[in-house]
Amino acid sequence: MQGTVDGFSYGLVTPLVAYLMACLGGALGLRCTTRSMLVSNSWRPGWLALGAAAIGSGIWTMHFIAMMGFKVEQAPIHYDRAMTFASLGVAIVMVGIGIFIVGYRGAKGTALMTGGAITGLGIASMHYLGMAGMRLNGKLEYNTLTVAASVVIAVVAATLALWAAGQVRGFLWSVGASLVMGLAVTGMHYMGMAALSVHLHRSTAPTGGDSAASLLAPMMIGPLAFLLLAAVVVMFDPLMVMGKPVWTPVENKPGVPARELVSHPAARRPSLRTRRNPAHQDSRTPQNR
8 A cells, every 4th residue: 555655744844944954064064174174184183073973963963853744644653763873873974984085185186076976975875774764564665766866966965065165265155055065965855755655564563663753852962962062163263263274284285284374574575586687797807706
């Protein structure tokens, strides 16, 4: 029997809140990634790890807030707790790999394409692993083409976001990039949900797992508390807010230790030597030669 699926049981409330969470995680993560490109190697892993955790937590929270509005009319939905939180780990690890590649190799060329692909696949893996943790009295089936389209959206969104993070510019630049990233990630989620169809079993035996409501508390307390902490770190770092680097990598090469910018007075700037006239080159006395 075909199940009646409703992905907007609370109207636009869950999509809007989910979008805001994706934007928050994206803004913090991209800003931390940008910050990592302005420091020495000793500080870079910490900023990149913080950025990966922020993006992963934001995307994961977005997914399950959106899933609060997902219902199947003929069957209650439960979630396997281990599988649900495993999807959070997958998101953070895979996003982290992509961010570290861009953080050390630069946001261009092969490094950008590789980092964007891994990050996008991490977003898609989180989504479908989270869906695999859903328990109901039925079977989930997906349309292959729609699933492929959702994965493409995730990869493109991740690549553009990492490219934006590599453009070492002001805070508003990162905010704009995070809004686009949030829209793309939320769109990827609902594209993946559009690929879903539910075939219910005849038996009405209850399924194991936690209800959506029972997952709400740890979801809000855990990842949201972390995102709040990351936001505090970003807000109290003047360089993050102003976007004006006090240190800059030597020759803008990824992986090169940063050095402090030094302003040279105009009087101390080296002047160009005037080219000596060949006619006067032999006018020197033998003593001066």
